[in-house]
Amino acid sequence: MARNFSSEEHKAGLTLVVKPIDDPDRPVDAEQFLQAATKWLASLSSFASGSGLHVRWEIAELKRSSALLEVIPVDIRTGIIANSVAKDWKRIVKEIETTGIPPKDLNSTTIRDMEQFSSTANGLSVVISAGEDPTVQPITVSTQKRLKEAIGALPSDEYIQEGTIRGRLAVLNSWNPEERWFRLRIPLAPEKQVRCAYADEGLISDLGDTFEKLVDVTGLLHYKKDEIWPSVIEVRSIRKLPELSLSEFLTMMRPIPTPDGMDSVKYIRSLRDGE
Amino acid sequence: MANKSPALITWDSCCILGLFNREQDKIAGLTYELRECDEGRALLGIASATLSEITRLADGSAAHPSLELFLQFPFIQLLNSNREVGLLSSKLGHRFDLRNDPEILAKAIAFGCPSDQKRLKSKDSEILSTAIVYKAARLTTYDPFLRFLGAEFIRSEFGLEIDEPASSLLFPT
Structure with missing residues (x-):
């Protein structure tokens, strides 16, 4: 059964709103919305994982009319809401958009996933908001360009x-x-x-x-x-x-000595335990 | 025509030593696996990490010419330790440090692991990771700790069987 989040819990949420760029009142194409949402969730997941958090993103709100999806990160083991992930994700997107330089501890997979998400915004108005934060983060051409630059600066694959x-x-x-x-x-x-x-x-x-x-x-x-x-x-x-015969090889094999009383398993164990 | 790769079995270092030394409790199972490979039903993967543990023959001469000859069988594939192997090895080495996990440690001891074997050492981890990364069907080993991890975690997570060699019907025709 879907979980009902309190207004306090919604503060940890992150919301994606997708609209057609030319006519915000027209319903957005379902495929475009789902593609944007899928790539967005992938970027959130790799960001949380890169931050050492093992969370699932629960749907807190899904509105058809404006193609709005709100998710809340919930720790898989404890079931407790991870308060800061959503805000951190939005802050880092903003930071990359402003400076073109990702934080040093952000892993390359997350940056690539963010770029993949931003690329779904072509022809759409895509906006992210975090919890109660009144400032929204639009995904613009500039965001896309900066994320591409950040990927270009990554070490070679x-x-x-x-x-x-x-x-x-x-x-x-x-x-x-x-x-x-x-x-x-x-x-x-x-x-x-x-x-x-x-x-x-x-x-x-x-x-x-x-x-x-x-x-x-x-x-x-x-x-x-x-x-x-x-x-x-x-x-x-x-x-x-060379041409080799297994039967001949098996008769020719010369032994490899192990210390007295040790079979191969104990000998290998003694080597590895010595590390 | 679709090409299908044969199943890959990999060997821990103790298997190579057990074979060369004709250890009575191992030789039948190991030669069975070799014959399966020789007849084209499987490939034998040797992780490059295993070779450095085998250095000297009984007469004091170097072991590497014998190893080189062994590696020239066409059914053998030397498995390089590359970036993916290294990263997975690091991850598994961290994950399977049971010093702070008394519950799993107790299970390992009950399985037959020595009580002082509390973590996956780097060589074990590299050989295990090589088998996983190259998508082997089995890792043949007699080491109880590796076999415990196989039964408890690895088989269900990665589809890799870790066990002593089967003496028959490994790859039924």
Whole structure:
């Protein structure tokens, strides 16, 4: 059953009002409203989470005529209303709009979510108010521009590390000396093909020999944030895999000693507990 | 034609050691998993974090040539410890510090964990996070604390099975 909030509790609320920009009296398009509201809630959630709060946003008011949605943050564990989150969110949007610089402790996901929300305001009048605060925060072209600037100032989403990836050699492009590359298919992600760029002419014959076979590719791996496989590899070397028989290997294996009385589990535990 | 990736199983360091040392209580289960991979029913993921714990063979020589040979089996995929693994490892290391959580700690002891094993150490956390990030179906380990976390939290939250190797019917044909 919907919870009835007292007037005191509404002070912790945050309200979104969406109207058509050209005719505020005309009902707003439902899809546009829901898109704005969804992105707004996403930005509130990542902001609360980035502030160390585990809250859900309960609907306190939803009016059809003016496309108004009021939400109140409620601590998931205790059920107590988180008083300051709504005001803080609005204050930070205002701060970014004024200075173009987000607070240092604001995480990049929150800034991106805020920008995504602001981008839904195109062709709409979008206004935010917090609790009883009489000043409202309109989402304007200036807000959008400043949030884009804030995103532009964030550190790159790509990072590079040295490493080796195993995959099956697919498309090979070796005719243009200025731009030699091949594609590597990853067995664990068959839909993924990693572009592997190389400059060493000596690799061409090796690559021809290994076409459609498994190889280890070593070099600089370019990762995009939140992705587990690299998007690009700057190849330093490739290695063909030898033919191996598992049965032969199992008979050839040489033991790895552990201290007397310790099996592998106790030995590994002793190493890790020593940290 | 849709390509489907085979299931990924990952091994803790104790599995590699148990295999090389032919430990009687482990060899059957571990070779069973290897044969499943060799026959193409699964891939074996080895987290790069496991390799540094294995340094020396019985005759005093370095272990890395043997490890390199092992890693060249085509069914093995070396799993790099990247940014996502590092961040999740940090998060899980913080979350599974049971020193201030006597209720869960008591459950862990009842499960069979040693009473002095009160938190997820960084290597455990990195190997666990690698399995989660690369979406492995199982992490094979004999470590009771990892198995406890698997049964209590990880399986339901991430869909990752953490247990000793199955001796049969892991991947029924």
